[in-house]
Amino acid sequence: MPTTHPHAEVLHADALTALPTLTPESVDCVLTDPPYNSGGRTPTERARQSTRGKYVSGSARHTLADFAGDNRDQRSYSYWLALVLAECLRACVPGGSCLVFSDWRQLPATSDALQAAGWTWRGIIVWRKPLNRPLRNGFRRECEYVLWGSSGPLADRDQPVYLPGLLTGSQPRAGRRHVTEKPVNVMAELVEICPPGGTILDPFTGSGTTGVAAVHAGRSFLGIEVTDHYAEIANARVLHAMQQAPAGNTA
Amino acid sequence: MPTTHPHAEVLHADALTALPTLTPESVDCVLTDPPYNSGGRTPTERARQSTRGKYVSGSARHTLADFAGDNRDQRSYSYWLALVLAECLRACVPGGSCLVFSDWRQLPATSDALQAAGWTWRGIIVWRKPLNRPLRNGFRRECEYVLWGSSGPLADRDQPVYLPGLLTGSQPRAGRRHVTEKPVNVMAELVEICPPGGTILDPFTGSGTTGVAAVHAGRSFLGIEVTDHYAEIANARVLHAMQQAPAGNTA
DNA sequence: CCTTGCGATGAATCCATAT
DNA sequence: GATATGGATTCATCGCAAG
DSSP states (O other), X not given: OOOSOOOEEEEESXXXXXXXXXXXXXXXXXXXXXXXXXXXXXXXXXXXXXXXXXXXXXXXXXXXXXXXXXXXXXXXXXXXXXXXXXXXXXXXXXXXXXXXXXXXXXXXXHHHHHHHTTOEEEEEEEEEOSXXXXXXXXEOOOEEEEEEEESSSOOOXXXXXXXXXXXXXXXXXXXXXXXTOOOHHHHHHHGGGSOXXXXXXXXXXXXXXXXXXXHHTTOEEEXXXXXXXXXXXXXXXXXXXXXXXXXXXOO | OOOSOOOEEEEESOHHHHXXXXXXXXEEEEEEOOOOOOSOSSHHHHHHSOHHHHHOOGGGGGTSOOOSSOOOOHHHHHHHHHHHHHHHHHHEEEEEEEEEEEOTTTHHHHHHHHHHTTOEEXXXXXXXXXXXXXXXXXXXXXXXXXEEEESSSOOOOSSOOEEOSEEEOOOOOTTOOSTTOOOHHHHXXXXXXXXXXXXXXXXXXXXXHHHHHHHHTTOEEEEEEOOXXXXXXXXXXXXXXXXXXXXXXXX
16 A cells, blocks of 8 residues: 555646656556547548547537547557557556446457457446437447456455446536546446555546546546647646545545 | 238257258348357367356256357357358348347457458447346456347338347346346347347247247247257247237237 | 426437539 | 538437426
């Protein structure tokens, strides 16, 4: 158990640039939500630099900023994600876990990347989104997925934990900061895979929900975010969470 | 709409032998649960163990028969499943759907096989199993998955349907006939992807739960099962279901 | 303060039309 | 002929205002 106070920080940088600068085995867990590179009807539309146009419909289209790095084809996606996750593995302690969000379409490619990077695939956590569109003459796409890997055998714990394999949580609506912002209750369950007092790394921080959940649970947080706009927002949110949570809380 | 009575039949044969004999475009939907080949950790373990040893713990071990075809490595699994699913595509009407069960470990390989066979991948349906073992220091494996594909663009319907993307149902325990028997309520939701009065093909019939659900929903059923023991059971169950459901019920 | 009702929305998708 | 664009579609859920 670390005797230092928990800390939290968001680097304003590209993941593939910043990750190699991290100290090996300096974090206990990786928890991240990469751009899925999944939407869009045509190659042109996928490659376009507006994630709002791809993912947000109706009148909400004008309110949120775009995010970067959502313009790869599927082959490049696997390759790029494998590079990122390999650097994450290097930065992570043996026995630590890696959790990566994915939609149904990219799930196989994400599992390839996770394993190509050297993580041992451990399972799939299902995130059910109550708010979703029906699909005519077919099955609703009402879930997203979190792929779980570990760096070698799972580390044992003083206090064993038993975590759920299916999480339910609505995407934030009012006051949403990011097109793909995750609900705090879902992130709160996921950060439990990190031992109390440990450090969580998120190379695609976005609006910083992972960091907020980490700090609230007494974990330290290291975020990386390339878009100015979101790096600022994430920093502010994480610092705010630090002020709420008394330093030293490792419950 | 067919004017003939619904019919149901289980062939006692190997899938790859029997499927090529089917008339092209003679079924409306494929719904099946292939042997997952994923229980053992090592090739030796996979090849040696009986299916009872792999999938059944405790006292149920004595009562259920082994089933065949569960000893392929992952590469062969994809290849073999692609062959089977390609034959299914040939037998299926354009616009028809294919639903294939998979566990988390085989999901990527199953999606490869589905697409290699020529089906258009449409999504993942999550099956939540309420009864499951917790996992120490990790996330429960409480879901299995159904991969959904279509033969080209989805066929339109007189009565559009909007189906759920997450199903909950407990595996049968008492009175279970097969090690991997599926709950009837889950199968009942899945058969709805087949137009009323249409025919459902299941090349790995097992104890015939798919057939029972199909008949109850007024669909015709064509099953294929290689193991004597299960082919008999499935035939009996499907015939029994036919007697319950009045012929001509296509509701 | 709790309940009711109305309106907006979703890491979309489909088809028809235009380029 | 291939690709791009526009507009319609669907409903459980959630926010918000009114009662």
